Amino acid sequence: MRRMAILTSGGDAPGMNAAVRAATRAALAQGWEVFGVRNGYAGLIADTLMPLTAREVGGIIQQGGTVLGSARSAEFRSEAGRAKALRNLAQHGIDALVVIGGNGSQTGTHALAQMGFPVVGVASTIDNDIVGTDTTIGVDTAVNVTLEAIDRLRTTGSSHQRAFLVETMGRDCGYIALMAGIAGGAEVIAIPEFEVAPHEVAERLQAAYQRGKTHALVVVAEGARHDARAMMRHFEEHRDAIGFELRVTTLGHVVRGGIPTACDRVLATRLGAAAVDHLARGDHGLLVGTRGNGLVATPLADVADKTKPIDLRLLEMARVLAQ
Ligand code: F6P
Numbered sequence: 636m637r638r639m640a641i642l643t644s645g646g647d648a649p650g651m652n653a654a655v656r657a658a659t660r661a662a663l664a665q666g667w668e669v670f671g672v673r674n675g676y677a678g679l680i681a682d683t684l685m686p687l688t689a690r691e692v693g694g695i696i697q698q699g700g701t702v703l704g705s706a707r708s709a710e711f712r713s714e715a716g717r718a719k720a721l722r723n724l725a726q727h728g729i730d731a732l733v734v735i736g737g738n739g740s741q742t743g744t745h746a747l748a749q750m751g752f753p754v755v756g757v758a759s760t761i762d763n764d765i766v767g768t769d770t771t772i773g774v775d776t777a778v779n780v781t782l783e784a785i786d787r788l789r790t791t792g793s794s795h796q797r798a799f800l801v802e803t804m805g806r807d808c809g810y811i812a813l814m815a816g817i818a819g820g821a822e823v824i825a826i827p828e829f830e831v832a833p834h835e836v837a838e839r840l841q842a843a844y845q846r847g848k849t850h851a852l853v854v855v856a857e858g859a860r861h862d863a864r865a866m867m868r869h870f871e872e873h874r875d876a877i878g879f880e881l882r883v884t885t886l887g888h889v890v891r892g893g894i895p896t897a898c899d900r901v902l903a904t905r906l907g908a909a910a911v912d913h914l915a916r917g918d919h920g921l922l923v924g925t926r927g928n929g930l931v932a933t934p935l936a937d938v939a940d941k942t943k944p945i946d947l948r949l950l951e952m953a954r955v956l957a958q
Contacts, residue, residue: 637662637665637666637667637668637730637731637914638667638668638669638670638727638728638729638730638731639658639662639667639668639669639670639729639730639731639732639733639911639914640669640670640671640672640679640684640724640727640729640731640732640733641655641658641659641669641670641671641672641687641703641732641733641735642671642672642675642676642678642679642703642732642733642734642735642736643655643675643701643703643704643705643735643736643759644675644676644705644706644707644708644734644735644736644737644739644740644743645675645705645707645736645737645738645739645740645760646705646707646737646760646761646762646891647699647700647701647705647773647891648737648759648760648761648771648772648773648774648776648777648891648899649699649700649761649772649773649776649777649891649892649893649894649895649896649899650759650772650773650776650895650899650900650902650903651700651701651703651705651735651759651772651773651903652692652695652696652698652699652700652701652702652895652903653695653696653772653895653899653900653903653904653907654735654757654759654772654903654904654906654907655671655687655692655695655701655702655703655735655907656692656693656695656696656904656907657903657904657905657906657907657908657911658733658735658757658907658908658910658911659671659687659688659689659691659692659907660689660692661907661908661910661911661912662911662914663688663689665911665915668686669686669687669688670684670685670686670687670727670729671684671685671686671687671691671702671703672684672703673685673703673704674703674704674705674706675703675704675705675706675707675708675736675740676706676708676710676711676716676720676740676743677706677708677710677711678703678704678706679711679720679723679724680708680710680711680716680719680720680723682723682726684723684727684729696900696904697894697895697900698894699776699892699893699894699895700892701735705736707739711743712743717743717746717747717750718750720747721747721750721752724752730753731753731754731755731914731919732744732747732752732753732754732755733754733755733756733757733907733910733911733914734747734754734755734756734757735756735757735759735772735907736756736757736759736760737758737759737760737762737764737765737771738760738762738764738765738941738942740756741756741758741765741922741935741938741939742939742940744756744922744935744939745920745935745936745938745939746939748919748920748935753914753919753920754919754920754935755910755913755914755918755919755920755921755922755923756910756921756922756923756935756938757772757903757906757907757910757922757923758770758771758772758906758922758923758924759771759772759773759903759906760772760773760774761773761774761776761777761804761805761811761890761891762774762804762805762806762807762808762810762811763808763810763811763943764805764806764807764808764810764942764943765922765924765938765943766933766937766938766941766942766943767922767924767931767933767937767938768922768923768924768925768926768931768933768943769924769925769926769927770902770924770925771924772899772902772903772906773891773895773899774810774811774899775895775896775898775899775902776893776894776895776896776899777803777804777805777811777890777891778811778814778815778818779896780886780889780890780892780893781801781803781811781812781815781819781854781886781890782815782818782819784801784803784884784886784889785801785815785816785818785819785821785852785854786819788801788852788884789819789850789852792849792850792851792852792882793849793850795880796849796850796879796880797850797879797880797881797882798822798840798843798844798850798851798852798853798877798879798880798881798882799850799851799852799853799881799882799883799884800853800855800863800866800867800881800882800883800884801852801853801854801855801863801884801886802855802856802857802862802863802864802883802884802885802886802887803815803854803855803856803857803886803890804856804857804886804887804888804890804891805856805857805858806857806858807827807858807942808827808828808856808858808942808943808945809824809825809826809827809828809829809856809858809859809945810945811856811890812824812825812826812854812855812856812859813826813856813945813949813950813953815854816852816854816953817949817952817953819852819854820852820956820957821852821853821854821953821957822839822840822843822848822851822852822853822957823836823839823840823851823852823853823854823954823957824853824854824950824953824954825853825854825855825856825859825861825866826856826858826859826945826950827856827858827859827860828944828945828947828950829947829950830859830860830861831859831861832861833861833865833866833869833870833873833875834869834873834875836853836866837870837873837875837876837877839957840853840877840878840879841875841876841877841878843879843957844877844878844879845878846958850879851879853866863883863884863885864883864885867881867883902925905925905930906923906924906925906930909923909930909932910923913932918932920934920935920936921933921934921935922934922935922938
């Protein structure tokens with residue numbers, strides 16, 4: 636009988652639990668034994684495996700975060716760390732691993748595959764920056780949380796003739812800011828992939844004020860060279876005539892917390908089950924993700940150490956529509 640382990644790694648993402656549940660139950664349906672690893676790769680090295688049954692993954696599909704725990708492990712980046720992890724897997728008779736995580740985690744998955752271990756990655760990060768998938772588990776929730784904040788800030792902004800700088804997560808990727816900015820009708824979207832200088836933001840806000848807008852929203856990705864605080868500092872130092880009063884809201888980890896949307900639950904369920912389907916067919920060393928409405932698998936060698944670009948035409952569209 637096959638023994639499969641599952642771990643969640645890197646920053647948690649809403650929907651990870653749905654993927655754990657799906658992979659566990661799909662593997663049990665194959666007649667395999669399933670083990671959960673606590674705290675990602677760090678747990679693999681510390682040998683924190685526990686058996687998972689269908690009941691143990693019950694009632695978690697709607698929970699945010701990850702019931703398995705997650706971590707970023709410096710030790711796993713070393714060959715010695717990875718060798719220790721593989722020794723622990725061998726000791727438990729584990730012959731396949733599913734890794735639910737983001738870009739850094741899938742680079743680790745690739746390293747294990749290169750060492751000859753059967754592993755399948757499941758694309759999961761709020762940043763949506765993984766090559767080999769249109770969307771990742773967690774990004775829909777993160778965009779919707781950011782959007783809710785934008786919608787709420789608009790009402791108070793309107794009452795006070797204020798402009799808000801809203802900073803959202805995404806590491807070096809502007810996807811969350813771009814999507815939430817489009818959906819929220821933001822006046823300006825500032826992302827790392829296409830920098831907007833603070834003086835240009837000031838000009839656009841001033842123009843919006845002069846056109847008679849009662850509020851304005853600037854959505855800033857945390858990875859932008861001028862993040863929300865830097866932008867605010869610039870405005871204070873240069874006393875740019877913006878018209879609106881300005882306030883800053885930094886969303887931070889709020890974006891990553893809370894219950895997953897239906898889209899994230901469905902995506903996570905499909906990807907978790909697909910990971911097991913591939914292992915059952917003897918396919919491994921790949922990442923499962925989506926293309927259009929379908930599922931695709933991409934060799935980990937084509938995924939590791941790469942970053943998916945975003946569609947900058949959407950940014951230009953948003954700029955034109957903000958007039
Ligand atoms: O990669 C997911 C993410 O939430 C990024 O958007 C963010 O930059 C980072 O993790 C935050 O990391 P930490 O939780 O370690 O502070």
